[in-house]
Amino acid sequence: MKLASKPLVLAAIFCGIATTATAKEYRGWxxxxxxxxxxxxxxxxxxxxxxxxxxxIxxxxxxxxxxGEGEFATEQLQFGALDYGIFSTAPMVNTVKELGVASLPYVFKSPEHQFRVMEGEVGADIATAMNEANMVPLSWFASGSRSFYANEPLNTVEDIAGLKFRVQNSDINVAMVEALGANATPLPFGEVFTALQSGVVDGAENNWPSYESTRHFEVAKYYILDExxxxxxxxIFAKTTWDTFSAEDQETIRTAAQEAAIYQRELWAAREAESRKIVEEAGSIIVAVDDKTPFSDAMQPVYEQxxxxxxxxxxxxxxQATD
Structure with missing residues (x-):
């Protein structure tokens, strides 16, 4: 049997090294x-x-x-068709029941309280449950507090009753809106502006930057800060993708994700202030809620369920025991 020449052997070795070292692309949503x-x-x-x-990498x-839109993308992540992305946990509640606690109305005292919870022991237990659904959370971004807005005045909890509100496709969100006497309409995020404009829904709920960047304030100028x-x-990574990385690469990626989260929180604070200024100058009517008791009292059926x-x-x- 004739052996390959030394140059050919070396070429094969270097080719193998080059193939191994070739960057692999991962898609993020x-x-x-x-x-x-x-x-x-x-x-x-x-x-x-x-x-x-x-x-x-x-x-x-x-x-x-x-x-794809949020619900579709969430399913793709769960099935491993997407590698990673920035995801709200709200649409995942129907898949990972433990995430339901983080979507309960008024469960977090503040964004800072949320970070302490999600980066602590409670968050670790929730992450374990997410792993079983092929999801690996690496870091948590600021997403602000969500409040209601509509195309007619919102001054009290009573004003919400009877209106049609777009919500994320989550059983908890639907129950929350219904507990306030309103009608919940799950819709993809990208369809909300048209739905507000055409009257398919009377309002929606979201944070300052989303309310401003989507131009929803142009068709729903009444915003009540019930938070x-x-x-x-x-x-969040698909576990099927995450498990392909070495332990060293996992640590590198996780550290980068946590650094990006700190950076994002700084950007978020500045953007919230800017967004609020934009919508107020455009004529949005902002109503502060000094006493949220009527709102939280209405949520008892949601907690019971x-x-x-x-x-x-x-x-x-x-x-609740976390400071």
């Missing part, structure tokens, strides 16, 4: 436009990973829901 704080921070995350792996972000939910949102499970009840108790 994001619903927000490129200049949004979430998007800017997600791009920073990709840059950090590329730098620290010598471009061996390429994380390509597709902003503005280019890879009912502070829903976790962060960088979604916090009766022993697992959820225990998580809720631990969240």
């Amino acid at each position: 994001n619903t927000h436009p490129p200049d949004y704080p979430v998007s800017v921070a997600l791009d920073r995350f990709s840059e950090l990973v590329a730098e620290r792996t010598d471009n061996r 390429t994380l390509t972000n597709y902003h503005s829901a280019q890879l 009912h939910t502070i829903v976790p949102e962060g960088i 979604f916090a009766s499970d022993p697992v959820i009840a225990d998580l809720l108790k631990r969240i």
Whole structure:
């Protein structure tokens, strides 16, 4: 048997090395436009990973829901068709019941309280449950508190009753709106402006930057600061993708994700202030809520329905005990 010449052997070896070292591209989903704080921070995350792996791992972000709307993208992540992305946990509640506790109205005292919970022992237990659904959370971004807005005046909890509100496709969100006497209409995020404009819905609920960046304030200028939910949102990988990385690469990616989260929170604070100024100058009517008791009291049926499970009840108790 004739042996290959030494140059050919070396060429084969170097070819193998080159193949091994070739960068692999991973696709990341994001619903927000490129200049949004979430998007800017997600791009920073990709840059950090590329730098620290010598471009061996390429994380390509597709902003503005280019890879599909939220519910579809969430399903794709669960099935491993997407590698990672920035996801709100609200649409995942129907898949990971433990996430339901984080979507309960008024469960978090503030965004800072939410971070302490999600980055602590409670968050670790929730992450374990997410792993079983093929999801690995790496860091948590600021997503602001969500409040109601509509195309007619909202001054009290009574004004919400009877209106049609767009909500994320989550049983808890539907129950929350119905507990206030309103009609819940789950719709993809990208369809909300047209739905408001055409009267399919009377209002929606979201944070300052989303209310402003989507131009929803142009068709729904009444905004009441009830701040009912502070829903976790962060960088989440498909576990099937995550498990392909070495332990060293996992640590590199996780660290980059956490650094990106700190950066995003700084951007978010500035964007919230800017967004509020924009909508106020455009004529939006902002109503502060000094006493949220009427809102929280109306949520008792929601707690009875979604916090009766022993697992959820225990998580809720631990969240309430977290300073």
